[in-house]
Amino acid sequence: MSNEYDVAIVGYGPSGLVLASALGRAGHKVVVFERWPGLYGLPRLTHIDGETARVIASVGDLDHALRDALPVDHFRFFNAAGELLVELDWRGTSAGHPAHISMYQPDIEEAVDAGARGSGNVEVNQGWSVVGLRPHEDGVELTARPWSQSRTGQWSHADEERTITASYVVGADGANSFVRATLGIERSDNGVDDRWLNIDTQQLRPLPERFSRTTQFCDPARGHMFMPIGRSRQRFEMAVLPGEDAAAYEDPAFAWEWLEKTHGLGPEDLKILRQVVYTFQGRIAESWRQGRVLLAGDAAHTTPPYMGQGACSGMRDGITLGWKLDLVLRGLAGDELLDTYEAERRPHATAITEISTALGKVANTHDPAEAAARDEAFRTGNVPPPPPFPTIVAGVVHHDADGAVSPLAGTLTPQGVVRSGDLEGLFDDVVGRGFSLVATSGLRDALGADDLAFLDKLGGVTASLDEVVDVDGTYAAYFAEHGVEALLGRPDYHLFWAGSLADLPAALGQLRDRLAWTVA
């Protein structure tokens, strides 16, 4: 069967957008079906990390994406008496960008959408809902119908129908994924079921400085929080307690009364953009791939929001699937490479969900006695420190002879400012993107003809620090800190390997094996 498209993506939120742009820019023919008639246009997600900014820069115009963004320093959790319980330190930089960024989601979606459409290879069908999915041995058939709103506000399918075929389908169609349901894939559920009212607002005049700090108030009577949404918008949230009717919380009169009473803010300060009750859940799909169909974003994992990783995890799925599908579609890697997607991404997303769930327990303790015990535990330091942020622990990461993931493999690759010829800027902009091999010096002498041919086919970039100037010393510092001479990064900015130049040929050999490389 010859398929009309290389990849069909169902859903055009953060993960579908990144995947569409990555594949379109790599020259693959992509079709997108998205139920809603346009980009979402409102800020569901408000935070990204430096790694995600680096991902966005690879698939769209980062300046547009972050045109109203703001670095954030801390996320602080206070108890009802105003004592600090938890402080997440969000200072510093990561991957060449501020480590934590408060952003306006529509700016990011516009930037990545323009990147996808600008590739000339992505057909975006908005206002089309997928109603049928039939996997075959060589491809997948998808049927979609226009999805529109009547004058009375009812959404429904038109009778018109369109059926297409694609070599692969990715269901990035949200928590209630049609694709996941059609495949019969169940989700684990860690039992979180907390409802919070989100009030997203536009600032009409500058707000007091405290509102620019992401702050959670863990009052058992009713938790609440505020956080900036970039520079000119502001989110307020409050817990909807078990048994309460959510509808009352979605009434604008309620929001104004609460904003006035709690924060002294009124319609002269703010305009309400969105007021909706959300249910936070920790649910992970039990399988992320069934043959030629894969799941990404909320279709694969939903997490409580307390690490601000909703957009980051979804975009991580998109960029990871992007390079893996690219190699498989180009015939350079075997189809089994796609199995490593779940092997890598599922433990990572699960770890984020577990940490977020633990933070959520601090914010969602409604019983006063439990809250008092919680406060005492924090006061006396009787609380384990939060686990470190996850890395990739399986799949396409270098393993030692004993079968364990090698030191540094699966962590983030650094990004510094470099100069090559007249060009100076972040590594990705100056040297390029894709697999990246960076070495102290003498890189060319360390590589044989086979290695060079492999890197060339892989579409990787190389930088030897005797040729490319390490302007801000990022790479020299990294090599010195870790006692290595070279690093090999993946297109999703996770490290495959770091070590000595002498070990580089063997590391490249292992990369070929782990990619299921098909070229002799």
Ligand SMILES: O=C(O)CCc1cccc(O)c1
């Ligand atoms: O951007 C996100 O993923 C959600 C923002 C967020 C962060 C922390 C708590 C919260 O209720 C929302």
